[in-house]
Amino acid sequence: MFDDLKPHIADLRKRLMISGLSLLVMFFACFFFYEPILTWMMVPVEAVLPPDSKMVAVEIQETFFTALKVAFFSGFILSLPVIFWQLWLFLAPGLYDHEKKLVVPFVFFATLMFLMGSSFAYYVVVPYGFEFLVNFGSAVVTILPSIGKYVGFFTKLLFGFGVAFELPVITFFLAKIGLVDDRMLKDFFKYAVVLIFILASLLTPPDVLTQFLMAGPLIILYGVSIYIAKVFNPAPTEEDEDEDLDDEKDEELEEDYEDEKERK
Known part of the structure; x- marks a missing residue:
């Protein structure tokens, strides 16, 4: 049993290594440009902050770890085509030849749907959500949002929407198999x-x-x-189901007939 799983485990390790290497390269590339990326991330909350409020770093190391979060999330977004490509290659051995040719549409639409979900969260959900959170209780407290917690919440929200928008792509794959x-x-x-x-x-x-x-x-x-x-x-119609039942009955009758012949 374990001998049969060894090739699959080895292939999975290969796909994970390639995906991880891609993510690592993009992470270092994004780390050098984390400031403009972080500025882009702060636009929705800065638009709703009161005039006397601003983003703060509560702890000494918070800015550094925030830069790591920004670089990792950005690197992940840029690595999505490679990650989806490796996922398809891992699943491809269980597919038919004509299904294996769908790798390009799968990678394209999976990446596109993730970006659409994240964009919807950034341009629609985040402004309304943060406006509610900032204005709630602002009459009695001064809002000083922590940059680290904000980035963590922001990336979780965009990631959640990106994954949720993969539903049609996942359905397509499950329907094909x-x-x-x-x-x-x-x-x-x-x-x-x-x-x-x-x-x-x-x-x-x-x-x-x-x-x-x-x-x-x-x-x-x-x-x-x-x-x-x-x-x-598509699900089989009632006529198809009736035909299948008739075929099963015919097969059962043939088997019974053959059994009777053998007994005689």
Whole structure:
């Protein structure tokens, strides 16, 4: 059993090493330009901060570790095509030849959907969410946001939206290998809505507007996923199921007939 797994483990280690090396190279490249990247990250919160407030570093080492966070997140974004490419190569041995040729569309659309999700979070969700958090209680306290905690929350939010927007791509892959069809997704829809709102409450600031700003697009994407599954792996119709049952009955009758012949 373990001998059969050794080639897969070796291939997984190779893919992880290539992805990690790409991430490391991009990390060092982004570290030298962390200041303009950090400035870009601070735009949404600076737009809603009161005039007498500014970003601060609470601890001596906070600025340095914040630069590391910025470089790592930026490097991860730039490494996405390589990461998705290595993921596809790891899964490719279990695919048919015509499915292996989908590597370029998979890498392109997986990267595109992640960037779309992160962009939606940056330009739509973050401004509304941070405006709520900054204005809440601002009449009695002075807002002095910590740069380290802000960057951590900001990157978690963008990463969460990026991963959430991968839903159509994941559905496409699962439909191609026959694990899901449109009927399964339709039956799971009511449970998916509950899970989406739970995810939105965990990833967004604690106000209803930003939670709906995340849950709404995800529900739409789930609907798109149902259509994708219907195109690439439609559920069998009642006529197909009846034909399958008839075929099974015919096979059973043939087997019974053969058994009777052998007995005679």
